[in-house]
Amino acid sequence: MKGVLLVNLGSPDSPTPKDVKPYLDEFLMDERVIDVPLWLRNIIVRGIILQTRPKKSAEAYQKIWWDEGSPLIVISERFQHKVAEQLDIPVVLGMRYGSMSIKGALQELRDKGVDDVLLVPLYPHYAMSSYETVVVKTMEDQEAHFPDMRITTLPPFYKNKDYIKVLADKIADGLKDFEYDHILFSYHGIPERHIRKSDPTKFHCKINDQCCSTNSVAHNTCYRHQCFDTTKRVIQELGWSADKMSNSFQSRLPNDPWLKPYTDFELERFPNEGIKRLAVITPAFVSDCLETLEEIAMEGKDQFLEAGGETYKHIPCLNDDKPWVSVMANWVKDWETKEILPM
Known part of the structure; x- marks a missing residue:
């Protein structure tokens, strides 16, 4: 059975x-x-x-x-x-x-x-x-x-067309009544060494944009590539310009290189570059949790507003939609x- x-x-x-x-x-x-x-x-x-x-x-x-x-x-x-x-x-x-x-x-x-x-x-x-x-x-x-x-x-x-469609629809619905300057795809962070450890070739992953965009069997277990690919596919599904969207990684431990750019650094940087109205989506999770509800929806909002941002919106995960x-x-x-x- x-x-x-x-x-x-x-x-x-x-x-x-x-x-x-x-x-x-x-x-x-x-x-x-x-x-x-x-x-x-x-x-x-x-x-x-x-x-x-x-x-x-x-x-x-x-x-x-x-x-x-x-x-x-x-x-x-x-x-x-x-x-x-x-x-x-x-x-x-x-x-x-x-x-x-x-x-x-x-x-x-x-x-x-x-x-x-x-x-x-x-x-x-x-x-x-x-x-x-x-x-x-x-x-x-x-x-x-x-x-x-x-x-x-x-x-x-991460790249299944049905998953991408429901994720894209969720984002579009979340932004229906929100005027934004930028959309941040904030993914859960992991140490850079995890990327190298997960590389079956032991040589492909260099933690740079070139290796993530060069086709390889390493992509089957490369978290960084898969996150970026999800963002790219969602943008394509929505038919939106990539100019107003970017990726970042949250939740890291000190004294250890984790995937960059760091979400908290981006939240502080955006207002100084004229991004005053920000929407944040967390596609590494399908269910809202401590990391999305407290770190992003609460702490992230406070950080962005304190840095000079004006409006901030956290788009919930897919949850039980x-x-x-x-x-x-x-x-x-x-x-x-x-x-x-x-x-």
Whole structure:
């Protein structure tokens, strides 16, 4: 029997330091997130970061927490239920980090009689700290606890025409009543070394525009290329000029080169260059979360306005919008009936 496992990032159980600390520990101790030797990761995470970060992160979560719970969890659950309504097979939800484990989700599928699973990492782009870690963890849990389960993985869908269309429509709808000078596509940031580590050729990726625009098998696992390609395809879908649109990367750690340009630097720079009315979209995420709701919609807005900007608009993620639900349900139906996955 076939079934679907949707996997998103995860969330602490509550916006308190007590619950945020174990969540951050699991997240930051992932070798695909902070990719240094275990002994050094222990020092960085448990000896330094977790001494102060849980309190700060809890305060950030408190700003965006809903009555129903974590926005990421609530939105993901709504999405799961709506996708399931369009299908005749079980659809369950797991999280890479936190109490809603992937193992628990696989057990839920097993209890429903499922032995053939479509794994859907809810990330449009390939990155070792997001897409890859979901796939690896799922395969580890499957091998250890459900060895007779077959798992097929949905590939990154950053350039799929149906995904691009719903994303472009979302942006167009969000800008319907907003006069803008510029649109910023702000993607989640990752260390530059992750790009090189993910390069199967070990020589193509140079972290410059030339390698991203030169065709290569490396693009299949190059987060930077895939982000830029998403922006280009959305602009083409909308038929808009690229002159008023640009890319940036948010959420970085200090003392380490991450993908550039940095979103916070761009927000400070724009007003000085005459960009006073800014719209921001965050296509690295399909569900609004701490990074989009607090870092971009709140902190980003304050930063832009303090730098001299006049109006600022954050366009929400696809979340549980009906068109996005239909796209996902159709992908599942193609896999279920024809063994075809989106490209």
